[in-house]
Amino acid sequence: MRLGGKATRKGGPVSTQPQPLGRRERGKLERAARIADAAATLFDEAPFADVTTEAIARAADVAEGTLFRYACSKTELLVLALNTRFEAALDRGLSTAAALDPLDTVGRVDALAGALLAIGDERPDNAALYQRELLFPTIGGDYLSEGERIARRWELAIAEPFEELAASLASASGAAATEVDPTQPPAPAGEAPAAPAAVGHLATEARLAGSAAWDAIQLSVARRARAGFPLLSRADLRGQFELLVRALNRTEVVNNTPTTQQESR
Amino acid sequence: MRLGGKATRKGGPVSTQPQPLGRRERGKLERAARIADAAATLFDEAPFADVTTEAIARAADVAEGTLFRYACSKTELLVLALNTRFEAALDRGLSTAAALDPLDTVGRVDALAGALLAIGDERPDNAALYQRELLFPTIGGDYLSEGERIARRWELAIAEPFEELAASLASASGAAATEVDPTQPPAPAGEAPAAPAAVGHLATEARLAGSAAWDAIQLSVARRARAGFPLLSRADLRGQFELLVRALNRTEVVNNTPTTQQESR
Numbered sequence: 001m002r003l004g005g006k007a008t009r010k011g012g013p014v015s016t017q018p019q020p021l022g023r024r025e026r027g028k029l030e031r032a033a034r035i036a037d038a039a040a041t042l043f044d045e046a047p048f049a050d051v052t053t054e055a056i057a058r059a060a061d062v063a064e065g066t067l068f069r070y071a072c073s074k075t076e077l078l079v080l081a082l083n084t085r086f087e088a089a090l091d092r093g094l095s096t097a098a099a100l101d102p103l104d105t106v107g108r109v110d111a112l113a114g115a116l117l118a119i120g121d122e123r124p125d126n127a128a129l130y131q132r133e134l135l136f137p138t139i140g141g142d143y144l145s146e147g148e149r150i151a152r153r154w155e156l157a158i159a160e161p162f163e164e165l166a167a168s169l170a171s172a173s174g175a176a177a178t179e180v181d182p183t184q185p186p187a188p189a190g191e192a193p194a195a196p197a198a199v200g201h202l203a204t205e206a207r208l209a210g211s212a213a214w215d216a217i218q219l220s221v222a223r224r225a226r227a228g229f230p231l232l233s234r235a236d237l238r239g240q241f242e243l244l245v246r247a248l249n250r251t252e253v254v255n256n257t258p259t260t261q262q263e264s265r
Numbered sequence: 266m267r268l269g270g271k272a273t274r275k276g277g278p279v280s281t282q283p284q285p286l287g288r289r290e291r292g293k294l295e296r297a298a299r300i301a302d303a304a305a306t307l308f309d310e311a312p313f314a315d316v317t318t319e320a321i322a323r324a325a326d327v328a329e330g331t332l333f334r335y336a337c338s339k340t341e342l343l344v345l346a347l348n349t350r351f352e353a354a355l356d357r358g359l360s361t362a363a364a365l366d367p368l369d370t371v372g373r374v375d376a377l378a379g380a381l382l383a384i385g386d387e388r389p390d391n392a393a394l395y396q397r398e399l400l401f402p403t404i405g406g407d408y409l410s411e412g413e414r415i416a417r418r419w420e421l422a423i424a425e426p427f428e429e430l431a432a433s434l435a436s437a438s439g440a441a442a443t444e445v446d447p448t449q450p451p452a453p454a455g456e457a458p459a460a461p462a463a464v465g466h467l468a469t470e471a472r473l474a475g476s477a478a479w480d481a482i483q484l485s486v487a488r489r490a491r492a493g494f495p496l497l498s499r500a501d502l503r504g505q506f507e508l509l510v511r512a513l514n515r516t517e518v519v520n521n522t523p524t525t526q527q528e529s530r
Contacts, residue, residue: 128401135487136397208504211497215480222400232476239473243512250515 034060035070039081047125048078073139075129080143082119082130087150089115094157103168105248108161109241113217116154117234120221128225131218158217159210165248166206202248209244216240299325300335304346312390313343338404340394345408347384347395352415354380359422368433370513373426374506378482381419382499385486393490396483423482424475430513431471467513474509481505 021029038059042051053074057067071077093115097108120127134151137144216237223231232240286294303324307316318339322332336342358380362373385392399416402409481502488496497505 132397132401135484136393136401136490205504205508208497208501209508211501212477212481212505212508215484216477218484219400219480225401232473236473236476239470240477243470243474243477244508246515247508247512250511 031060031062031066032070035062035067035077036080036084039071039077040084043078043081043126044085044122047123048074048129053077071143072141075133075139076141076143078126078130079133079139079147082126083143083147083150085119086116086130086147086154089119090150090154090157097161102161102164105161105165105245106238106241109158109213110238112154112158113213113220113237113241114234116217117220117224120224124221124225128222131221135218155210155214158214159207162206162209162213162244162248163203165245166202169248170202205248209248213241213244296325296327296331297335300327300332300342301345301349304336304342305349308343308346308391309350309387312388313339313394318342336408337406340398340404341406341408343391343395344398344404344412347391348408348412348415350384351381351395351412352418354384355415355419355422362426367426367429370426370430370510371503371506374423374478375503377419377423378478378485378502378506379499381482382485382489385489389486389490393487396486400483420475420479423479424472427471427474427478427509427513428468430510431467434513435467470513474513478506478509 035056039051039056042056042059045051051074053067054064056077057064060067067077071080090112093112096111096115100107100111102108130147133139133144134147216232220232220237300321304316304321307321307324310316316339318332319329321342322329325332332342336345355377358377361376361380365372365376367373395412398404398409399412481497485497485502
């Protein structure tokens, strides 16, 4: 098994977990890490079009032919590079959010949004290209899968504060498991009126709120790269999180109307 | 001025306004319309990769060289084709929405979303490519500008029901012009706290709600083209509109707490 043979795994996402590895496998991972670092540094410094694979190979101290065994295209290299940046931003955002009151839902979501948009602010063009690949991929492969895993982590992280708010509201009302759901519509317009669904609607709404917040954040990244595109300010984005939080708070008020009002236990 | 000369306007969006035109100019518009029709028909029937510019030229009854005077690439032809579809869908959605109670905000927004997603349902792959160009353009030119105009129309149409709800809430409370805004956050972390905004916050929130709804709709189109991507159902999307409407309704409740409660007038 020569290193230069047709690699089916193409280096893959760089593992940080210590495992007993052969020397060749270790060498491969080290090269993959050098390439990821070099690509990240160069894409931090210049727009996509101005970064050459040749320059990345040089900075990673590998031959250009070797580089292409780790990534088939410059787009793959961008995804590889920004995966690192976007995961680091998520961890930073989670740290910032963890310092806040767990029920400061808006603050926590906004801390995460801020961490993501800070990456985009450095090079909005490259961040938008990265996001374009995640939303509308033109490539496949391990680096894109890795990017999708990170995007999924982001999505879950954004949803979590909403879900914890919902859990807290449900536990405060003491009625979460038996509530009737006046808000789940039966289906799109023109069909029969809603039969009340029985459980879990606060959790469902938290999920929907998280998804709406994540969509707004993602398209903020896209908008930042476009001159003349209607841009929401950071305060506007935070205003959207507040709307969603207010809606969740309102769920409790509506749902408890016919049952016991347990004001503040 | 030969027709075959380097056209600066490349046919442009097809005007439907009757104007006195020269014979050549008329011929040009007719050809542009034939090309748009042919492209729309062919992109309805097959995925982007399977539609050739040669087939579009044949269906439009023009030479392939002529075709490229009207659109520089197959991507431009897709944008030209789907512009027509997306504007027609908007007009259909507006008709459906117009038949509803003006204050059925959720129903109106959902009618528009349904009209947009119906187009996407026919060929999710091509709809996603079209949307990718609008969000992250790789082309420029008149057809993209026309697409941006249509997207802007969509955005305004989605925002309108929220804005009308806000206007109605403001007028019902009779306090719109003097309210203090408890919901506008001080601003992103680290900046000076906001002086309470006096007017227009309901309108601002309506705008933010409209934008959040539009983002969710746009990314629904994107998600539909991706196998294995977390997909929100139509009911989920409607659930998001309901959250936003509930948040706007809640604005009034919060603001009127110290003043008269006009329960249901």
